[in-house]
Amino acid sequence: MRAAAMMSSLLVFLTAATPATAITPSVRFHHYVALGDSYASGPGIPDQGNEPAGCGRASRNYPGQLANWLRVPDFRDVTCGGATTAHMTAPQRVPGGENPPQFDALRQETDLVTITIGGNDVGFSQIMDACGRAGAADPTGSPCRAHFTASGSDVLAQRVEATGKRxxxxxAGVKERSPNAVVLVVGYLRILPPETGCWPQVPFAAGDNAYFDRVQESLNRTLAEVARSAGARFVTPYTYSLDRDSCQPPERRWVEPLRPAAPAQAVHPNENGMKIVAGLAWLTLRFARTP
Structure with missing residues (x-):
């Protein structure tokens, strides 16, 4: 479906008075497992769970909203902030306890899986910190790009390639454990605009905004290619979030800057962003599969 048509359908869907009653689907999915990192778990968004608290798992993250709209009778959300691909099969220590390997939630009868993963493998949080510090010292230059390309090759491009393989x-691990599941690989909302940024709200140097945006675009493109080659479906929030990044006004943005105006962790989706991602996932399921 073309982007304009899909966005039009999404906006109609999300402006319905009561989305859950507007859908009225027959029960198509019985056991839904949500896997992923903080862009799925929703740190800071209401209402935060406590199993463990350090995962930042919100009831109104995109998996929670999607499960509600689909009326899934058995929903397991094991997403956790800071998760990498390694934490699909290994436990993750977080403040307040330990998140078990996320694959532990998968069962033979699981029929729907969503997964948002890869940002921490590339090192987005460390990149944001390092580039923010560099930008504070050189706001008109491109010190971050210079740092990551100093060897003559682009370190972040190499990380994206390696992440795709992971x-x-x-x-493959999801397919092995839940062979009949519909799998949605869900990409990342746009964090920064493609050109001019918003220093000091997000203190990237002027020349580094476009560089970071290209890295994020590359990751989303890689995730899309991997999903398709694995027989999964890709949900692409990045494409639809132009002019909805962390530099936009509070009422417009779907990702918060360093000082959030809405309940959300800095440089993470707010509740509106999560709702959009849930809507895109729902539309992907609706138009890709008949009841």
């Missing part, structure tokens, strides 16, 4: 292995 995600391919993750999808």
């Amino acid at each position: 995600v391919r292995a993750v999808l």
Whole structure:
């Protein structure tokens, strides 16, 4: 479906008075497992769970909203902030306890899986910190790009390539454990605009905004290619979030800046962003599969 048509359908869907009653689907999915990192778990968004608290798992994250709209009778959300591809099969220590390997939630009868993973493998949080510090010292230059390309090759491009291979292995693991599941690989909302940024709200240097945006675009493109090659479906929030990044006004943005105006962790989706991602996932299921 073309982007304009899909966005039009999405906006109609999300402006319905009561989305859950507007859908009225027959029960198509019985056991839904949500896997992933903080862009799926929703740290800071209401209402935060406590199993463990350090995962930042919100009831109104995109998996929670999607499960509600689909009326899934058995929903398991094991997403956790800071998760990497390694935490699909290994436990993750977080403040307040330990998140078990996320694959532990998968069962033979699981029929729907969503997964948002790869950002922490590339090192987005460390990149944001390092580039923010560099930008504070040189706001008109491109110190971050200079740092990551100083060797003559682009370190972040290499990380994206390596992450794609890891995600391919993750999808093979999902297929092995839940062979009949519909799998949605869900990409990342746009964090920064493609050109001019908003220093000091997000203190990237002027020349580094476009560089970071290209890295994020490359990751989303890689995830899409891996998903398709594995027989999964890709949900692409990045494409639809132009002019909805962390530099936009509070009422417009879907990702918060360093000082959030809405309940959300800095440089993470707010509740509106999660709702959009849930809507895109729902539309992907609706138009890709008949009841």
